[in-house]
Amino acid sequence: MAVRRSWFDAPPSAARLTGSLRDIGYDFPTAVADLVDNSISAGAQRVGVELVFDPNNSYVLIWDDGTGMGPTGLLEALRFGSRREYNRNELGRFGLGLKTGSFSQCRRLTVVSRTAPKQPNIHVRTLDLDFIERVDSWSVLADEESDAVEHAKRILSDGPGTVVAWENLDRVLPDRYAESGWGRRRLSTLAKKTGEHLGMVFHRFITGSHGATPVAISVNGDKLEAWDPFATSERHTQTLPREVFEIESDEGSADIIFTGYVLPPRDQFSSPERFERMSGPLKWNRQQGLYIYRANRLVQFGGWNGLRGIDEHTKLARASIDFDTDLDETFQINVAKMSVVLPATLKNMLERPIHDLCVRADAAYRQAASASEERRKPARTTSAEGVALREIGIALKAAVLESSDLAGFKDALATFKARHPDLSKSLGL
Template sequence: MTTYIFPASTAIESFRDAGYRDTSMALAELVDNSIQAEADNVRILAIEENVSVQRTVANVGSLAVYDDGHGMSPDVLEICLAFAQGTRLNTRSGIGRFGVGLPLASISQCKRVTVYSWQEGDCFTTYLDIDEVKKSKQQTTNEVEKCEIPGEILRHLDVPVKDHGSLIVWEDCDRLDLKRTQTLVRRMETSFCRIYRHFLDDDDTYGRQRDIRILIVKPDADVVESIKLLPNDPLYLMTPNNLPGFEDEATNEAYGEIQRIPVRFGNSGKKSMVEVRFSAIRQDIARWTRNADTASVVDHYKANTGISFVRAGREIDFGSFGYFNPQELKERYWGCEVRFGPELDELFGVTNNKQAVRDVDFIEREEVEQLHDGLSEDDIDFDHKIALRAELSKRFKIAHKAIRARIDSLAPETGRSVSGRKTDPAAQSAELAGQNFKNDPAKTKTKIEKDAVTPEEQDTKLKDMLIQEHGNDIPDNELDRMVEEIKATGVTITEKSWPGNQFYTIERPGEIMTIALNARHPFQVELYDKICKGPDTQEALAMNLFLLAAARAEDELWDDRSQETLEEFREKWGGWIKKLLTQLNNS
């Protein structure tokens, strides 16, 4: 009896849960293939479906990716939809390699994927249909057949079709994270402009420029909307770029020399070079308050607060990784990019869907010295990944301190300090509300329960809360200062994560009334983060005061029966907000 390690008819449904963050990241796998195929032009087609006349918005019916790369021969086409059968599994060059991108990304979003590819005008096609695989218990790929170049879809292109290229079509798209065309396209544009920035700018040194566009194909019409992707560079050194009002100039300046770190990999003792680049904002560009005139720049920089890890010209991951507190205003006005080659995939923990690096978080030198006590690079127990993290952490810490000092020098003399927590709207609103609450004699649950926690326990709870929210790299003196500031106001807003419908809850570490916002709830992402995670604005202050007022009202209804009712109310309210926001995104 033949036993398959992966019985396709049952395993393929499990493979659909591949872990792609969203439709954009799944499509990125196809764009990677186009770049690897040396395409000059890449087009992502969002083909709208017919909708009833009553609807005021259009939905995506199918998606396609076209490129004019070198195309695939029939023997390559035969394995392109088989899992782990890629032609570059053992190759350490370019942005491809893993051999799972095309099939895995496709079935994570749709039930049927069709691939067309042609060389010297000869076109061949194959497909993968999930329903067919499950129904017939299919174990092998479908045959490759010769066909005509698919003109029905390609007629929508804005460039001539060459005698070589490929077209991938996703049909029966049942797992798109967003169905509404404009919303999906907006997310795709946001993702691709940063991921592929080195292939979109006018400098071919690190990634040859390609023309990548999103085409929206209207139903029952020959109307096609074209969106050309411009680079979104978190270092703000590229031209052109998509920063509103500054599309043709760099708004940051390179800071310091490019730092090159030799890194050993594998068992052969070979070394590769990791490059770390920094930039800082120009003084004439920095915006210290958000208003109608500055909002576009402030919001753009805010969305690019982080460290970018770039593999072979393509961004893999972006975030703070415990290196800094992204909530501070000054942190958005510098950039850091870490470049590495595919040969270092294991050291950087690159996932096979190229969505993340793993275990590259900030690490203190003391911890490294303990792990490597008495070991040299040649010892078998020497951890080269830890050594890489240590070197990145050391170099970042030095450069970060100097850049922050420079940004401080750019800030205006008047107004609040850009380095203090007072730039956080949550802290500003807490200061305003806290004084009013303290002067109000009303009996509250916080006042009733405050003596159950000693001052020492309260400080410990507050420090734990701050570390959980901002990371464990906060210096002790800064942590003490933040605790004292919270104690001075008596209220604070923090962020946690828990399952369920409640988007906020109230905690009472001693005499501090604390609103904890649920990071898993769509309220956090769709409303609170967009409004409040930025500089001092009236909208952010109003949102936080709204939450603080609700918490204070609950605090004054201190008896057990009222508290139980309020708990149930928050559960139902949060459930409705979750349902309605989800429906809004998918409508």
């Protein structure tokens, strides 16, 4: 017998909910990156970010030359929790990023879009938090006008695309700084940080590697250079064979690809400047570890996700983990696409390849340190013997990688250290 149910609609207060959604956890660069995801999904070949300082009227534009949206598409894009379906490996996920990313930085969001290549029909739709709070309704304003909107229309005068305008930048430029020199410097600093972040997060798209469709990205007119965390263009970078692990999910089984890299020490880089650039925003020690990609988009960079600790001797070790959007639930991707949680089954699978990678990185680090130390020492006959011993130690460590009995080797090594501590130190073990 069917149970009869009754219910009432209880829509949330627009004024209160939009306010709370401003604090999901974005900073300025990650908010911009979430909008660039939408541009790439729209088939854009060019994406631009412009931070325009104008006393008491500054604004930010994120534009692309993608397919654009008509009035219906614009309205759906501005809905909190869009009803649209996402294709496999499309960078969007929850239908919230455009709104939550934007309102984390501003109070007025306008989307300006054009779809027809020959007819300059431009559609303008706006979400204004001040208006929403006043009427307490999920209201979208049509055909609003402002300096930012006029700028957006000029960008779209040549063809289809979309421009997102952020105005009333209360989180970026508080009122007391809106017309000051500090405000101008603030936007300049954010432009630099945003360029660095986008060059890292979308480096595969900028270079067109790993099957990603090439996209040219610029910030304030400056074309971004990709920041490849693995320095694959460097001659002395070691690339380990990739490994494929199968993971079960609600959608069925899916593959995860692990590839380890040992970056060269300073004296083996093509230039000191290149070595410094590859240290990354967190610098060498904290940039070691896992770089996790969702559909070629970097969502986490650096750290070992609890699998091991940060160590000076393994700072040259970095590894990529690639998964498709089929595994979003498994990796617990958050709205801002800034963090993931490695499933327990995958952590178990990764222990061996990460250990192998770190052994190689440790050997490369110690070999470079020994060579540097010997160069600083006055010449003497015993130095050659010391170098030879350390090279033997490195060879022993490398042999671990070929051993099928890793646990047995580690036990033997511990016994050797206990009985011959001085020799063990000379071998670099």
